[in-house]
Amino acid sequence: MTLLDRLNQDMIKAMKEKDIETLGVIRMVKASIQNESIKLGQEYLSEDEELTILSRELKQRKESLQEFNAAGREDLVNKIKSEIDILQEYMPKQLSNEELEEIVEQVIQEVNATSMKDMGKLMGKVMPLTKGKADGSQIKEIVERKLK
Known part of the structure; x- marks a missing residue:
């Protein structure tokens, strides 16, 4: 199952469960994947390209988390932590x-x-x-x- 297939299935599940936060993150990742495929002029991206996009999204969240922590924005820190957790579900197992x-x-x-x-x-x-x-x-x- 490709990442896009998994995202589509999880998006339907999030809609049924009315999980707004998960739904938002999945939609954002899907949009990033679709934008990249348009930019590259391809209908589908390789697994490696999808992983690159997912890694980029995760890195952006981690950088935002550091900035929000430094600014003392606990409301945004919790939101970003939750988004990071959702994104990490789609990442491969991390090396020790x-x-x-x-x-x-x-x-x-x-x-x-x-x-x-x-x-x-x-x-x-x-x-x-x-x-x-x-x-x-x-x-x-x-x-x-x-x-x-």
């Missing part, structure tokens, strides 16, 4: 810290990375392997720690 460190170690061996100068090359190889399964800032932190 140990799994991420293992992947980073393998890539370090592959590219013979020895210093921070190799960070760009290393991140370029690690990010596609972990797409949608880990937060970029978490990966960056591990890479920096391993290269020091």
